[in-house]
Amino acid sequence: MADYRTHEYDVLVIGAGGAGLRAAIEASAQGVSVGIVCKSLLGKAHTVMAEGGIAAAMANVDERDGWRVHFSDTMRGGQYLNNSHMAQIHAKEAPERVRELEGWGALFDRTQEGRILQRNFGGHRYPRLAHVGDRTGLEMIRTLQDHGIHQGVQVHMECTVVRLLKEGDRVIGAFGYEREKGRFLLFKAKAVVLATGGIGRAYKITSNSWEYTGDGHTLAYDAGAELIDMEFVQFHPTGMVWPPSVRGILVTEGVRGEGGILYNSENKRFMFDDIPDLYKDQTADNEDEGWRYTQGDRDARRPPELLTRDHVARCIVREIKEGRGSEHGGVYLDIAWIKERLPNAEEHIKKKLPSMYHQFKELAGIEITKEPMEVGPTTHYVMGGIRVDAETQMSNVPGLFAAGECGAGLHGANRLGGNSLSDLLVFGKRAGEHAARFAKDAKASAVNEAEVENIAIECLAPLENSEEPNGEGPFQIQYELQDLMQDLVGIVRTKKEIEEALERIQELKKRSKTVSVPGNREYNGGWHTALDLHNLLTVSEAIARAALAREESRGAHFREDFPAKSDDEAKTNVVLNKESDGDMALVRQPVVELTSEMSEIIKEMK
Amino acid sequence: MPTVTFRVWRGDSEGGDYQDYPTEVSEGMVVLDAIHDIQAQQANDLAVRWNCKAGKCGSCSAEINGQPKLMCMTRISDLPIDEPITVEPMRAFPSLRDLVTDVSWNYEVKKKIKKFKPRDPDFEDGTWNIQQEDVDRVQEFRKCIECYLCQDVCHVLREHQKHDEFIGPRFLVYAASLEMHPLDVEDRLEDLKKANGIGYCNITKCCTKVCPEHITITDNAIIPLKERVVDRYYDPIKKLLRVITGG
Known part of the structure; x- marks a missing residue:
């Protein structure tokens, strides 16, 4: 018999970044027992990396802002594939979630009037991002963490969940292991909230940490939940490119928000050459107007560097491909130039972008106050994820909720910068609230011991395999997968390449069954990597299948063989689920219909 | 590409030893890159804790050639490579395995510090009027990434093992960030004096030297807190007043 410890909670939250912590705090406030894994x-989760800010239409800087503008910006950015009801809830509730955070001790930069200052960001019509320098994510996660530890939430650190447990249709718990000794844990729960973040580790160049292996996506998918919009992976336009070991580390969009410009090896600001029709009216057509916008001139339009991330990333790829890239295969991002316009430019840059200054100085030996940075696209975020109800965040599996990056619907085909942190807060709270309600009404359940036994045996296989001389190591498979996703299902995609990727993923799936790892169960990085492979392979397949199905280019999904938008494709989301024989099934479903009020707003804001 | 020997401590709470791993290094590599290479190619089961690899999460703390550092922010080119580079876990915390230590004590300590308590809101919408200079004042403390390198190097904890009586530099910085928070109205001075053992710090500034976020821990956080404690409990005039008024 497998040996495991059992913990029992009303609500189990899996993931402790912004969404998970916010969900746990809310569930606990509803008076139910809460465990968080x-x-x-x-406090180390990926939220800590977020730099730019939290998008919330508080209108502290520009009174013309409001939830209607934020809603329409989010829909436009998502190319209208968003779940419009989520976009509406998000735009309406984000300001309250930010103010609440301040009440829990978060400190944001201020306006002259002593209110929360808001900054410009790509795709947002007005200055909207509450921020503190360029370390907003740290401020947010620390605030939630420090508030959460006094709310009676039980924290299980360094634990990984490998499978959800069900009784009939309903989720009743989870099974996993703790890293320290490798002991198994059984969580019994009346409701489960997934808040596990994204999938960045499926790619070679990524801003994401090792944790981002699509755990929640896969746990939900294996439990019968639907995944939606998986073809939409956001490649952030500005990751570091040099030196090689730091390739992919994020360079905040805040650099461009503060006036940073992109140029190629011919010293040309190439972003002026390609402004999409959807954004023509909102974009500056000369350098001076762009600069004035970043300095708060309300009559100026935004510089093209602040177009949406999908577009900026593709423009950068084009420059590099056509031979106008920088020395190490990126393009130049320059903030130092603002000394031509500002008297205390050096001090200003250090104050507004302290961690960028630090990061380039220590890792690349570059003084960003004096010289340009080299940047290129990096896998950053997945818009796709677990399909949820807009109001409750519950998936199609009763008792299973999802919030944050692993949930989907808010961002459609492309996420606007700053909309992630607000997403975590708004829908983390809702998921916690509704999971607690669900738990209060839920009946008792019983765990299937035989099922648990089987999961434990599967988990131990990589360690047992170490007797086999032919077993491969898990890292080789992980690296191969990352290479193939980067090359074949990256920023620019074709049918032929995606099909090749799918074939190779199937091959890797077979090989992953026999990986072997030396050593024992105690804090064994190889073993953990082996267990994460199933998740990485599942989400990679989901991305590839959805990317193959969408025969158009929209938002973050660009098909070289279908470079235009298609009116038919505009009306559907790609939905994936696991069939009883274990195969991945794909269906198209119509996008969530707009209410007449929403249509009015969108028309009005065009 | 040159080959450098990494002398990595392998073991657990029972004990262990250093093992040499020759590793190829390339331009710009940091120590964590080398550890990852070793893990992927030579020792799959090597235990290492890391997350962001960008100096923002504070997970990969270790002692490199005897110096407490973040592995992700230590460039190999800044170290002598003609001799082995030693990488070992933080020594002030119990060893779990290889480079990973048990830092759970820190989480217990934090829970005992009185939480943030704001004054009543200034505006009708439930928000506060805060000036930028008030934000800037505590910004430095709020930059802390909780890597615990300051705890690792503090002799009160490392040599004297006063874990039950002293909260260490990290949590004095935390207390400072709350005490100097523009909205906070909680009183933590008695705790600082008694339960938190601020008097144990004899301002050797070792913590400040190792802080990867360059927080001036001793001068800006600990000394002002010490002054507040002294001001309340040891000021002779105030003491006299207390005796007279019975306060």
């Missing part, structure tokens, strides 16, 4: 130590 973190893959790492508490």
Whole structure:
């Protein structure tokens, strides 16, 4: 018999970044018992990396802003594939979630009037991002963490969940292991909230940490939940490119928000050459107007560097492909130039972008106050994920909720910068609230011991395999997968390449069954990597299948063989689920219909 | 590409030893890259804790050639490579396995510090009027990434093992970030004096030297807190007043 410890909660939250912590705090406030599982130590989750800010239409800087503008910006950015009801809830509730955070001790930069300052960001019509320098994510996660530890939430640090447990249709718990000794844990729960973040580790160049292996996506998919919009992976336009070991580390969009410009090896600001029709009216057509916008001139339009991330990333790829890239295969991002316009430019840059200054100085030996950075696209975020109800965040599996990056619908085909942190807060709270309600009404359940036994045996296989001389190591398979996803299902895609990727993923799936790892169960990085392979392979297949199905280019999904938008494709989302024989099934479903009020707003804001 | 020997501590709470791993290094590599290479190619079961690899999460703390550092922010080119580079876990915390230590004590300590308590809101919408300079004042403390390198190097904890009586530099910085928070109205001075053992710090500034976020821990956080404690409990005039008024 497998040996495991059992913990029992009304609500189990899996993932302890912004969404998970916010969900746990809310569920606890509803008076139910709450456990939260973190893959790492508490407070280290990926939210800590977020730099730019939290998008919330508080209208502290520009009174013309409001939820209607934020809603229409989010829909436009998502190319109208968003779940419009989520976009509406998000735009309406984000300001309250930010103010609440301040009440819990978060400190944001201020306006002259002593209110929360808001900054410009790509795709947002007005200055909208509450921020503190360029370390907003740290401020947010620390605030939630420090508030959460006094709310009676039980924290399980350095634990990984490998499978959800069900009784009939309903989720009743989860099974996993703790890293320290490798002991198994059984969580019994009346409701489960997934808040595991994204999938960045499926790619070679990524801003994401090792944790981002699509755990929640896969746990939900294996439990019968639907995944939606998986073809939409956001490649952030500006990751570091040099030196090689730091390739992919994020360079905040805040650099461009503060006036940073992109240029190629011919010293040309190439972003002026390609402004999409959808954004023509909102984009500056000369350098001076762009600069004035970043300095708060309300009559100026935004510079083209602040177009949406999907577009900027593709323009950068084009420059590099056509031979106008920088020395190490990126393009130049320059903030130092603002000394031509500002008297205290050096001090200003250090104050507004302290961690960027630090990051380039220490990792690349570059003084961003004096010289340009080299940047290129990096896998950053997945718009796709677990399909949820807009109001409750519950998936199609009763008792299973999802919030944050692993949930889907808000962002459609492309996420606007700053809309992630607000997403975590708005829908983390809702998921926690509704999971608690669900738990209060849920009946008792019983775990299937035989099922648990089988999961435990599967988990131990990589360690048992170490006797086999032919077993491969898990890292080789992980690296191969990352290479193939980068090359074949990256920023620019074709049918032929995606089909090749799918074939190779099937091959890797077979090989992953026999990986072997030396050593024992105690904090064994190889073993953990082996167990994460199933998740990485599942989400990679989901991305590839959805990318193959969508025969058009929209948002973050660009098909070289179908470079235009298609009116038919505009009306559907791609939905994936696991069939009883274990195969991945794909269906198209119509996008969530707009209410007449929403249509009015969108028309009005065009 | 040159080959460098990494002398990595392998073991657990029972004990262990250093093992040498020759590793090829390339331009710009940091120590964590080398550890990853070793894990992927030579020792799959090597235990290492890391997350962001960008100096923002504070997970990969270790002692490199005896110096407490983040592995992700330590460039190999800044170290002598003609001799082995030693990588070992933080020594002030119990060893779990290889480079990973048990830092759970820190989480217990934090829970005992009185939480943030705001004054009543200034505006009708439930928000506060805060000036930028008030934000800037505590910004430095709020930059802390909880890597615990300051705890690792603090002799009160490392040599004297006063874990039950002293909260260490990290949590004095935390207390400072709350005490100097523009909205906070909680009083933590008695705790700082008694339960938190601020008097144990004899301002050797070792913590400040190792902080990867360059927080001036001793001068800006600990000394002002010490002054507040002294001001309340040891000021002779105030003491006299207390005796007279019975306060």
